[in-house]
Amino acid sequence: MLASASPARLAVLRSAGVEPLVRVSAVDEDAIIDSLGPGAGPEETVIRLAEAKAHSVANDIVPDLDGVCWAGAADVLDCVVIGCDSMLRIGGALQGKPLSAEVARERWKSMMGTTGELLTGHCVVRIRDGAVVDEATGCSTTRVHFGTPSEQDLEAYLATGEPLEVAGAFTLDGRGGWFIDRIEGDPSSVIGIGRPLVRQLLGKVGVTVATLWR
Template sequence: MRFVLASASPARLSVLRSAGIDPLVRVSGVDEDAVAAGLTDPSPAELVTALAVAKAEAVVPAVAAEVPDAVIVGCDSMLSSPDGEVVGKPGTPEAAAERWRRAAGRSGELITGHAIVLLRGGTAVARTSGHLGTTVRFSEPTDAELEAYIATGEPLHVAGGFTLEGFGGWFVEGVDGDPSSVLGISLPLTRKLLAGLGVSVVDLWTAPKPE
């Protein structure tokens, strides 16, 4: 049984490797805007979960042919800002700067959606999904610090315009909830979803198991 990560996120890959799993990475290439456009007034949790499902489902045919027995995990995250706006990746320096100025000194909720498809013998035999919210407390970077952070390019391509494990970690006061979800993949939620499909996460570990 192989763990397949349907994401190009280096942070998610790093979290899994640090937790004993060396997944196959198969990027979905899902058009996120198209998925979102197909939903009718979704809640933030519904939106990230739908995107996670789309990503996992998109790689099923290729993975089924390559690895007949696998769990495919899709993920998506968005930040519900202090102003109640749901935001994904800023995309531009201007958008990143504006989001940080509005979030500085306040708290937002990072919402992470997960979806898992279980393959047996090349056939999808079960599916599950779920979401998790984690509160992130932002500090107040100076104008010079914010300018330097945005110049790294890091916040442009991550949900909410910040990271916990990179340069952005200097400007996060704290996290209330699951830290791994802020990195892009919630280990506790993934374990529970896998258990619901009859798969124990310890059986997927590639690191030596204790005697």
């Protein structure tokens, strides 16, 4: 089960042979970040956000640790819930979704020709026989080298709306990929869900990747 509304994360899983159920978490990301305080590191921040999303969905399925799934469906009695959260670290600061063209424009002006780190936190929650039995968390970090789009291209990109709802105001797999010179690390993690890391986390909770293939 994928605890995310991201079509990019869903596409990564589908292209890798997995057709997950999708259930969107009702997590207040800003409240979680505020609760962590100023001393929280970048990796801890994205992992805690991913953890909150995965547990939010798991708690919807399993009312308590001893209960059974209220949904009553076999596919949620024995499953894994995967939560993810991505943020861009650049200039010493973490950036989430810009949400407006004005903010995205300013971010791109500061990112052009520079390098940042895209951090994606992951949390895998294991549900067996209708109960949460295990979990594993981790963070994947990839260095992103930004190009320098022309003013015309940047304005056209902002007008598509694509960069407004994604971490760091860019995508690798969409139009934003035209303006990424190169990356150092896992491309699937930049898209939003790192397949190598998810494979490792699944192994820690006793699930092999092949069992999830459709």
